[in-house]
Amino acid sequence: MGAPTTDKASTDTGSEPLVLRRDQDGVTTLTLNRPQARNALSMGLMAALQGELDAIHVDPSVKVVVLAGAGPAFCSGHDLKEMRANPGRDAVAAVFAQCSALMQRVTTLRQPVIARVHGIATAAGCQLVATCDLAYAADDARFATPGVNIGLFCSTPMVALSRAVGRKAAMEMLLLGDFVSAAEAEAQGLINKAVPASTLDDVVHGVAAKIASKSPLTLAIGKEAFYRQIEQDLASAYAYASEVMTTNMLARDAQEGIDAFIEKRQPTWCGQ
Structure with a gap:
């Protein structure tokens, strides 16, 4: 018999936890929980997610991590409203430093990390998908690095994107800022597979369970x-x-x- 299912939530100063945690049979699912903001990566959300990953890194009961998003989207990138409310250089630099540390934590985590993508994954959200070890998406999901459209080139998302897909494909996404379909993302190597939304959970859980059975x-x-x-x-x-x-x-x-x-x-x- 497998280990019991447990639900945990990261600490938050508001009424809702920023990251939901669910543990079952060696698989930990971390769900970004700012659905009203399309799970935009606020400083609080990034810190909460990094805190969970840091704890998981030294937790031998966790074999695989699944990253998901609550509500209609996986992740829409950085919280631009928060950034515009704190426009000083130090505050802006802190955002990108925190994001870079978070992405590197995903890569250095002992456990494999799987992105479960639905809705949109844009800018730093697309960066998060590219950073994960594996990624599976609903076939109606869309991906973009659209910073160029608002005068802010997606330079930090570029680091992960350019390591996940070919140079021409990465530059096309970065220079045009257009949405890429899940089918295109699969063809380019940004995700492993696009599947019907109705089967996404089964596919992700199946992959996670298979990996969790390994040493x-x-x-x-x-x-x-x-x-x-x-x-x-x-x-x-x-x-x-x-x-x-x-x-x-x-x-x-x-x-x-x-x-x-x-x-x-x-x-x-x-x-x-």
Whole structure:
């Protein structure tokens, strides 16, 4: 029998929590909870989400994280009203510093992170999708980096976008600021798959459950190695990956997994 389902909420100064947390069978779903603002990334929301991720990073009970959005959209990007209300350089710089730290936390998190996308994912919301390890979207979802339309080039979203899709596709999104359909996003590699909205939850939960059945140690080793080697030259990447694989091979989970394969049985992971 799986672990019981629990619901938690991040601390918030208002009447509604900014991030909803749900834990079930090793899968933690974090839901951005500013539906009236299309889940715009206010400073409070970014801090709350980072706090949850920081806690998850050291929580061995969590095998996979799903990021979702409450209401009609996944995430509309930064909260421009909040930013215009605090237009000083220090305040603006703090927003982008917090966002950059949040995106890097997603990448450095031990657990794989899956984006569950519906409605729109624009600007920093599109950045969040591009940053996640995997992304699945409803087939009527739309994506954009529209900052150029309001005189604010999506430079920080560009960092994640340009690492997720080809250069020409990224520049087209950045220079035109137009919406891209879920089908186009899938073709470009921004998301893994576009599926009917009615099946989105089943698809995401199926992928998450399959990943959660793997060795958590192996997942952590592999995720870190993926992002480190991808920025290296070929020779350095092979040297690094060979060292990682040697270390991984000596882990108890690898030995258990290989023995289970040879003995034609299911492995029992210990996370070591």
